[in-house]
Amino acid sequence: MSAKKPGNLIIGQSGGATAVINASLVGAVEAALADQRIGGIYGMHHGIEGLLKEDIIDLGNQPNSVWSQLLHTPSAALGSCRYKLQEHDLERTIEILRRYDIHYMLYIGGNDSADTAHRLAGAARQSNYELQIISIPKTIDNDLPFTDHCPGYGSAARFLAQATQDSTMNTLSIPWHYPVKVIETMGRDAGWLTASAALGKRSESDAPHILLLPEKPFNEQSFLTQVEDIYKQLGFVIVVVAEAMRNEKGNALGSSGQAGMDAFHHPLLSGAAQYLVELVKRELKLRARFDKPGDLQRMSSTHISAPDRDEAYLVGKMGVHALLAGESDKMITLVRDAQAPYHCTTGLAALSEVANVQRLMPDEYLNASKTMVTQAFYDYALPLIGEPLIHHTQLEMTRIRS
Template sequence: MSSIHSGNLIIGQSGGATAVINASLVGAVEAALTSQRINGIYGMHHGIEGLLKEDIIDLRQQPSSIWPQLVHTPSAALGSCRYKLQPHDLERTIEILKRYDIRYLLYIGGNDSADTAHQIAQAARQANYELYILSIPKTIDNDLPFTDHCPGYGSAARFIAQATQDSTLNTLSIPWHYPVKVIETMGRDAGWLTASAALGKRSETDAPHILLLPEQPFREQTFLTQVEDIYRRLGYVIIVVAEAMRDDKGQALGTAGQAGLDAFQHPLLSGAAQYLVELVKRELKIRARFDKPGDLQRMSSTSISKPDQEEAYLVGKMGVQALLAGESDKMITLVRHTEPDYHCTTGLADLDTVANVQRLIPDHYLNADKTMVTQAFYNYALPLIGAPLIPASKLEMTRIQ
C-alpha cells in the first residue's frame, strides 16, 4: 500500500489500562508532531465507543509539558472502553473518519482491540476509503501472538513478583496464624502473570511454592496432597492462582463469585482464591487466607519497569512511522535481541492472524507437574521487569544458650 500525502491521525486506547499504556500514547503523539504529513492529531475519548459518539479530543491543543509527565502516569489518559463493534457501527465509523479527514488510526490494546482495528480496516477497504490503521499491543496478560511480549506485562509482572515476596514476609512473621496463603492474580486464559510471582524465588523452599495456571486443569486431590506435603516440611505454604483457574470439566473455581460477562462474552470472575482457602480449611483443617491485589497489579506507578515503559513508548512511536510508510491492518510487534545486551526492535504482524488469538505459556517454561516455572521462564521474564527486586533481609535466629 502506497503512502498518502497528508491527513489527520486519531489514537484510541482500549481494554484494561496498564501502568505504561500512556507511554505508547506519548510515543505516538511525539512521533506525529514531527511529521509534516500529519495535520490534526486527535484522541478518541474512551476508545471506539467514544469515536462512535464523536467524543474526540484535539491532542495538538495539549500543553507540551504534559507529554513527558504522561509517560510516567498509569491508566489510560484518553479513557478506555470494552465495546464490541456491532455490524451497524462500521458504516458509522467510516462516515465519522471521513468527516474528520482521518487517514491514520492507531488503536492501543489487546486481543479484542486488535479485532476492532481489523474490522475497521476491512470496512474502510470495502468502502474504498484510504485509511491506514495499526494496532499497538498492550496487555498485562502477555497473550498476544507474534510479539515476544506485550507492553504492560513487565510492570505487572514486577508488581506481582515483589508483592508475593512482601506478602510472604508477613506470613513468616506469624506462620501459625495463617500458614496457608493464596494470592490471586489477573489472567483470563494465559498464566504469564501468575508465573511471574516466582521471579523473586531463589531456592526450592522460597515462596511461592505452588503456581496454579489457567492452562492446566485444577485437580483437587493433587493440590491438597501438595499443600499438605509442603506444610509438613516448611510450616507454611504460599500459593499463587490465576483468577480464571478451572477444573478438569472447564468450570471456573469459585463460580459462585462470577459477576457476569463483558461485552466480548469473557466471564468476569472472582472467587478462585476464596475457593482454595475454603477447600484447605475444610479438607486439611489448616488456617488459610487470601490476598487479591486487583487493579493494583496492572496500575501501580511504583512498580513501573523501565524496559516496559521504554518499549511501550517505542511501539507507539514505530506505529506512527509504520503508518507513514503505508502499512495498514497490522500490529506492531516487539522483537527480542540479547546481544550485546537485552533490547527490542519492532516488527509487524497481520491483524487477521492476531485478532482473537491467544498465546498461552509454553510447556518448557513449566516443571513436570506444571506448578512451578523453569529456568527458561526466568531467562525470558527477568529482563522484562527491569531492576532487581528489593531483597528481603532476615535475622539469624541464634538463641541465647
C-alpha cells in the same frame, strides 16, 4: 492512499489500562508532531465507543509539558472501553472518520482491540475509504501472538513478584496464625502473570511454592497433597492462582463462579482464591487467607519497569512510522535480539492472524507438574521487569542457652 499525503490521525486506548499504556500514547503523539505528513492529531475519548459518540479530543493542542508527565502516569489518559463493534457500527464509524478527514488510526490494546482494528480496516476497504490502521500492543496478560512480549506485562510482573515477596514476610512473622496464603492474580486463559509471581524466588523453599495456572486444569486432590507436603516441610505455604483457574470439567473455581460476560463474551470470574482458602480449611484443617491485589497490579506507578515503559513508548512511535510507510491492518511487535545484553527491535504482524488469538505459556517454561516455572522462564521474564527486585533479609535464629 499515498504515504506522503497529509492526513489527520486519531488514536484510541482500549481494554484494561496498564501502568505504561500512556507511554505508547506519548510515543505516538510525539512522532506525529514531528512529521509534517500528519495533519491534525485527535484522540478517541473512551476508545471506539467514544468515537461512535463523536467524543473526540484535540491532542495536537495540548500543553507541551503534558507529554513528559504523561510518560510516567498510569492508566489510560484518553479513557478506555470494552466495546465490541456491531455490524451497524462499521458504516457509521467510517462516515465519522470521513467527516473529520481522518486517514490514519492507531488503536492501543490487546486481543479484542486488534479485532476492532482489523474489522475497521476491512470496512474501510469495502467502503473505498482511504484509511490506514495500525494496532499498538498492550496487555498485562502477555498473551498476544507474534510478539516476544506485550507492553504492560513487565510492570505488572514486577509488581506481583515484589508483592509476593512482601506479603510472604507477613506470613513468616507469625506462620501459625495463617500458615496457608493464596494470592490471586489477573489473567484470562494464559498464566504469564501468575507465573511472574515467582520472579523473586531464589530457592525451592522461597515463596511462592505453588503456581496454579490456566494452562493446567485444577485437580483438587493433587493440590491438597502438595499443600500438605509443603506445610509439613516448611510450616507455611504460599500459593498464587490465576483468577480464571478452572477445574477438569472446565468450570471456574469459586463459589461466586461466573459473574457475567463482557462485550467480547469473555467470562467475568471471581472467587478462585476464596475457593482455595475454604478448601484448605475444610479438608486440611489449616488456617488460610487470601490476598487479591486487583487493579494495583495494573496501576502501580511505583513498580513501573523502565524497559516496559521504554518499549511502550517505542511501539507507539513505530506505529506512526508504520502508518507513514504505507502499512495498514498490522500490529507492531517486539522482537528480542538473540544476543545479550537484552534489547528489542520492532516488527509487524498481520491483524488477521492476531485478532482474538491467545498465546499460552510454552511447556518449556513450566515444570513437569505445571505448578512452578523453569529457568527458561526466568531467562525470558527477568529482563522485562527492569532493576533487580528487593530481596528481604531475615535474622539467623541462633538461640541463647543458659
